[in-house]
Amino acid sequence: MKKDLCFGPKKLYGLKMADLSVDLGFLQLQNPVIAASGTFGYGLEFSPYLDPNNLGGFVVKGLYFYPREGNPPPRLGETPCGILNSIGLQGIGVKKFVREILPQIRKYQTPIIINVCGEEDQEYVSVVEFLNQHPGISAYELNISCPNVKKNGRCPALDPQDTFSIVRAVKKVSSLPLITKLSPNVTDIVEIALSAQQAGTDALSLVNTFLAMDVDPQTRKPTLANIYGGLSGPAIKPIALRMVHQVAQNVGIPVIGMGGIMSGEDALEYLIAGARAVEVGTANFVDPESTVKIINQMKKYCEQKGIPRIESVVGSLKI
Amino acid sequence: MKKDLCFGPKKLYGLKMADLSVDLGFLQLQNPVIAASGTFGYGLEFSPYLDPNNLGGFVVKGLYFYPREGNPPPRLGETPCGILNSIGLQGIGVKKFVREILPQIRKYQTPIIINVCGEEDQEYVSVVEFLNQHPGISAYELNISCPNVKKNGRCPALDPQDTFSIVRAVKKVSSLPLITKLSPNVTDIVEIALSAQQAGTDALSLVNTFLAMDVDPQTRKPTLANIYGGLSGPAIKPIALRMVHQVAQNVGIPVIGMGGIMSGEDALEYLIAGARAVEVGTANFVDPESTVKIINQMKKYCEQKGIPRIESVVGSLKI
Amino acid sequence: MKDSQAEIIHKQTWNEYILLEIYSPRISSQSQPGQFLMIRINPQLHPLLRRPFSIHSTKGSRIEIFFQNSGLGTSLLSRKKIHDQLDIIGPLGKGFFLDNSLREKEVVLIGGGRGIAPLFFLAQSLRTFPCGVKIFYGGKTHKDLPLKDRLEEKRFDLYCSTDDGSYGYKGYVSELFEATFPSLNPKAVFACGPEEMMKKISHLTQQQKIPAQFSLESMMGCGIGACWGCVKRIKKKGSEEWIKICEEGPVFRSEEIVWS
Amino acid sequence: MKDSQAEIIHKQTWNEYILLEIYSPRISSQSQPGQFLMIRINPQLHPLLRRPFSIHSTKGSRIEIFFQNSGLGTSLLSRKKIHDQLDIIGPLGKGFFLDNSLREKEVVLIGGGRGIAPLFFLAQSLRTFPCGVKIFYGGKTHKDLPLKDRLEEKRFDLYCSTDDGSYGYKGYVSELFEATFPSLNPKAVFACGPEEMMKKISHLTQQQKIPAQFSLESMMGCGIGACWGCVKRIKKKGSEEWIKICEEGPVFRSEEIVWS
Numbered sequence A, B: 001m002k003k004d005l006c007f008g009p010k011k012l013y014g015l016k017m018a019d020l021s022v023d024l025g026f027l028q029l030q031n032p033v034i035a036a037s038g039t040f041g042y043g044l045e046f047s048p049y050l051d052p053n054n055l056g057g058f059v060v061k062g063l064y065f066y067p068r069e070g071n072p073p074p075r076l077g078e079t080p081c082g083i084l085n086s087i088g089l090q091g092i093g094v095k096k097f098v099r100e101i102l103p104q105i106r107k108y109q110t111p112i113i114i115n116v117c118g119e120e121d122q123e124y125v126s127v128v129e130f131l132n133q134h135p136g137i138s139a140y141e142l143n144i145s146c147p148n149v150k151k152n153g154r155c156p157a158l159d160p161q162d163t164f165s166i167v168r169a170v171k172k173v174s175s176l177p178l179i180t181k182l183s184p185n186v187t188d189i190v191e192i193a194l195s196a197q198q199a200g201t202d203a204l205s206l207v208n209t210f211l212a213m214d215v216d217p218q219t220r221k222p223t224l225a226n227i228y229g230g231l232s233g234p235a236i237k238p239i240a241l242r243m244v245h246q247v248a249q250n251v252g253i254p255v256i257g258m259g260g261i262m263s264g265e266d267a268l269e270y271l272i273a274g275a276r277a278v279e280v281g282t283a284n285f286v287d288p289e290s291t292v293k294i295i296n297q298m299k300k301y302c303e304q305k306g307i308p309r310i311e312s313v314v315g316s317l318k319i
Numbered sequence C, D: 001m002k003d004s005q006a007e008i009i010h011k012q013t014w015n016e017y018i019l020l021e022i023y024s025p026r027i028s029s030q031s032q033p034g035q036f037l038m039i040r041i042n043p044q045l046h047p048l049l050r051r052p053f054s055i056h057s058t059k060g061s062r063i064e065i066f067f068q069n070s071g072l073g074t075s076l077l078s079r080k081k082i083h084d085q086l087d088i089i090g091p092l093g094k095g096f097f098l099d100n101s102l103r104e105k106e107v108v109l110i111g112g113g114r115g116i117a118p119l120f121f122l123a124q125s126l127r128t129f130p131c132g133v134k135i136f137y138g139g140k141t142h143k144d145l146p147l148k149d150r151l152e153e154k155r156f157d158l159y160c161s162t163d164d165g166s167y168g169y170k171g172y173v174s175e176l177f178e179a180t181f182p183s184l185n186p187k188a189v190f191a192c193g194p195e196e197m198m199k200k201i202s203h204l205t206q207q208q209k210i211p212a213q214f215s216l217e218s219m220m221g222c223g224i225g226a227c228w229g230c231v232k233r234i235k236k237k238g239s240e241e242w243i244k245i246c247e248e249g250p251v252f253r254s255e256e257i258v259w260s
């Protein structure tokens, strides 16, 4: 356990403001903290709690071409240091999004990333082709790793071939940089990462949620109507961090790390392990100001340690 | 969150003692709670805290043929609701075990299960051939899933072929029932389970620990000297439970479930999901009396719900 | 909006039921009956999520919550002491819909168990609306009616029931309501409690063509419309949808709710 | 052995240092200086593991622990109040080895920071052994010597150092010991503190051929020899091994320890 206490107020004489910006190659972020898909709504829900302009970026909730009903409730459960969800990507579809949401969020200076979903390869392509025509988006995050859509958590990110073919298909039509989001539910995450890289993705983000379940012994029913769901939150951090470390060591493209980030220290662990930026998910529910607090904690860390540029922390694990 | 509170004292009029025994086919257990390998020492360490005769059984720490040094410290870290270990199977080897430990633990009525390890298939075979000659052991648990021995967590349980060949080789020489312990670090746990079943294992136990890592952002060093280690404890329960459910639905042999069991309710969740017995690991560190408390909590549950035989709970998930 | 250090000023306990008075001028001044709060129980990571609680009342710069100890989060909350501070988001959601046509009319409020929590705030507001307020309050046994005295003190017309008959009418509060109904002729009904209870009252009031509103519960991840976890089946312009109750509820009208 | 409801009787706080007096006749009567306890901080699942603390003293039916708030577990423990109860396993491990040859001789105890914790119990035992006891006590700054007054009250010969010179000798306590050494001629040295400090004292005492014992720290999973997590490199009959310090320590002799 490390302590957030380290971030307590300390007088900082003569220290310059740390430069938190990171360069993803295709995109420069003012800081490494991106709000994760499905946990930040469409970007408007958090405006009473923070100014989205202060974030490194935000990813909107997964979008299919068509509106989706999502799964029946209960859709959420709490587990030790984690949450289980089977939202099932309920959503408004890409057309309504462009009509009703995009005009409202386009005004933010911060990069907007669209989490692209599809039942079949063709639907992913349709989403991207449609969105290509609408300005105000900085990148696509290809969600090939949601465990809540098909039976038993099947998704393209479980297989290197499936990953290759979908990434290739989307990359071909995309006019924006492509981030491919990987699943942790695999034996060899590096193999999948290399497939996505070979297919031309510009970056990787990982991890999506872990396929999991919970049971109420009093009723003998699963907590989720859907039986299985995705586990996220601090519980998964050590596994996700290991995967980010493995992938970052083996690919030549930027890696965006996530899983259980609750504090600036957690985010820094991912950077040290090799991630160039991070996404923050579940923490947004626990405290809607989380992303901004995490950014401030990272800033303090750099200032206290005399680190002028946070990019120098990336991949700096001491072995 | 379910509450242990449910187990509070209640007067139970006219209820008969619940029968907690479970039948693994090759082995009858007086109750479904087995102390897990590596967390119960060699079975003697807990005698100040409980009487091992009250357990369903216990699995001793993993045994190689030869003594092993284990990994350098730090070997342990704590993560949110979990612990990370890279003990690296330090141990006394099978000969010293038979000489010094077995005579002391043989006196227990409760079944003793040996966790069998090996660097190569041949070493597993040697351990079993050697132990075959020594009475007092009830079954072998084949540990083909320890993430702390080879680089990057490699182990036979990650691959169906490797699993098949080692299980087949050991089964051929074993004079005792064989439980094969699976790794959760795989894309498709059912595939591996079916391989082990086909190779002739008498039962399956799952899960071993999740390959994971942790970093101290203050020093930028990994928490473990070994960098990667195995994650256990309540954090992993929802993932492990899902795997047990998947496997139990697809195999025809008994499944022993484990991962993060801290209470009787946790153990019952595994039974409801299809496990016939459970192993309790990390909880032994948090409270050395855990196993006995869990057994008592399961008994109370049965009595309060009027369940005469706990076996009726196995696989009773209501969907 | 967030109050990260709202101080507990007063605490009252009846077995598993707890009433906390909390200092928060902001929440107090912004709240409407039926709205709720998301409270972080402690800064550790277990339990992780905030827990939702209805606003039980506002008085001056203070608010109250009333809750039942029914699990890990509420049990930890019940152990908080005076001067402890809470991290609270709110007020959230939409409250009960108060319609000018109700002025000077008779209305009925029905609370089952902890479901009484939001109705006290509502009752006080309705009284000054003004309306004639009758409160039905049911529980398993007399220990589950801890607010009875308080409601009597405030001189609300109170009808109590217990499943075991240990206080008031013997049976469900929905049955008591049904039995009493002919003599009441309410212009509106507001209810909160177990789903089965609300469902029965919904059928009954629809039969009688009396508008009714229900405060629904669901597992909530965020309380602010971001996780899509808290959905209930709601009729919207003819078609049914999964609607987030934290955002568009937790109060819905009888005719909107698709009971499961 | 376990005391699952050992009550906190008294508490004293100096900034980040805390002294708790705990009621446990059993532990008190069974403990030897150098042994330790595994304390469960709270019944929730985070933090999960027990934390190890040396026995700081025993008095009658009570024991004391003295600790530094240095992370999540100790910070939660530091917030416990009088009458709160702790779940404690212990006494565990082997204590300091007290040899009859030390009777009536001079010995030196050296504590760095919170490393003073086990030495107070040892000092009191040695005094009645009897031995002449000199205590070296070092910290970063004068605030890191909270037990100074207590040790003086008990009339131990006390030598203090601070890294910044704000109290006593300016420099490391190992340097103060080295500088003072010629005038002391101790028959044995007992030390606990940061690894670097102990290492220096180990070298120094080995040069001078004075037997020394050190209380080591390591991350502990169980404290009872079951997890094999707490190992240190120890020389056993010539060869080096990873030895569990919870079981065969935490105290080892200078010549056994392979410093890293």
Ligand SMILES: Cc1cc2nc3c(=O)[nH]c(=O)nc-3n(C[C@H](O)[C@H](O)[C@H](O)COP(=O)(O)OP(=O)(O)OC[C@H]3O[C@@H](n4cnc5c(N)ncnc54)[C@H](O)[C@@H]3O)c2cc1C
Residues within 6 Å of the ligand: A078, B001, B002, B003, C036, C047, C049, C050, C051, C052, C053, C054, C055, C065, C066, C067, C068, C069, C070, C071, C072, C073, C074, C075, C114, C117, C118, C216, C217, C218, C219, C220, C221, C250
């Ligand atoms: C809008 C709203 C207002 C509420 N107002 C009150 C009130 O005024 N007084 C009161 O006593 N109770 C109220 N509740 C219910 C209360 O939130 C739950 O009893 C509480 O969250 C249980 O938490 P726990 O940790 O004690 O129980 P747990 O052990 O976590 O679980 C017990 C039960 O509570 C449910 N639960 C757990 N967490 C949540 C959550 N985050 N959201 C919703 N349900 C959850 C679980 O599904 C489970 O069935 C309200 C719920 C909602 C949705």
Ligand SMILES: Cc1cc2nc3c(=O)[nH]c(=O)nc-3n(C[C@H](O)[C@H](O)[C@H](O)COP(=O)(O)OP(=O)(O)OC[C@H]3O[C@@H](n4cnc5c(N)ncnc54)[C@H](O)[C@@H]3O)c2cc1C
Residues within 6 Å of the ligand: A001, A002, A003, B078, D036, D047, D049, D050, D051, D052, D053, D054, D055, D065, D066, D067, D068, D069, D070, D071, D072, D073, D074, D075, D114, D117, D118, D216, D217, D218, D219, D220, D221, D250
């Ligand atoms: C035999 C022994 C006796 C000790 N006696 C005392 C004492 O009398 N007074 C005192 O102040 N401290 C003592 N310690 C150290 C004390 O146990 C740690 O400071 C405490 O565990 C830190 O817990 P935390 O949650 O506050 O810190 P964390 O935030 O968890 O971590 C801070 C540091 O403490 C270490 N740590 C965490 N958990 C453990 C653990 N279970 N075992 C060992 N180290 C851990 C971590 O490695 C980390 O470096 C002793 C340690 C040992 C091994």
Ligand SMILES: Cc1cc2nc3c(=O)[nH]c(=O)nc-3n(C[C@H](O)[C@H](O)[C@H](O)COP(=O)(O)O)c2cc1C
Residues within 6 Å of the ligand: A036, A037, A038, A039, A061, A062, A063, A083, A085, A087, A089, A115, A143, A146, A181, A207, A208, A209, A231, A232, A233, A234, A236, A258, A259, A260, A261, A279, A280, A281, A282, A283, C221, C227
């Ligand atoms: C309620 C919920 C909804 C989510 N929806 C999406 C989604 O639409 N698309 C996606 O790629 N990931 C989705 N995720 C996964 C998160 O973006 C993130 O990968 C995961 O939660 C791990 O990060 P965390 O531990 O910080 O939450 C969702 C997660 C949660 C908890």
Ligand SMILES: Cc1cc2nc3c(=O)[nH]c(=O)nc-3n(C[C@H](O)[C@H](O)[C@H](O)COP(=O)(O)O)c2cc1C
Residues within 6 Å of the ligand: B036, B037, B038, B039, B061, B062, B063, B083, B085, B087, B089, B115, B143, B146, B181, B207, B208, B209, B231, B232, B233, B234, B236, B258, B259, B260, B261, B279, B280, B281, B282, B283, D221, D227
């Ligand atoms: C310190 C430690 C040592 C372990 N050693 C072994 C071992 O020797 N052999 C084995 O099969 N599993 C070993 N395990 C794995 C456990 O038996 C168990 O599979 C795992 O911890 C999950 O259960 P839990 O969450 O209840 O701990 C070890 C686990 C821990 C924490």
Ligand code: FES
Residues within 6 Å of the ligand: C219, C220, C221, C222, C223, C224, C225, C226, C227, C228, C229, C230, C231, C244, C245, C246, C247
């Ligand atoms: S609780 Fe998150 S959307 Fe309603």
Ligand code: FES
Residues within 6 Å of the ligand: D219, D220, D221, D222, D223, D224, D225, D226, D227, D228, D229, D230, D231, D244, D245, D246, D247
């Ligand atoms: S702490 Fe577990 S063996 Fe020492």
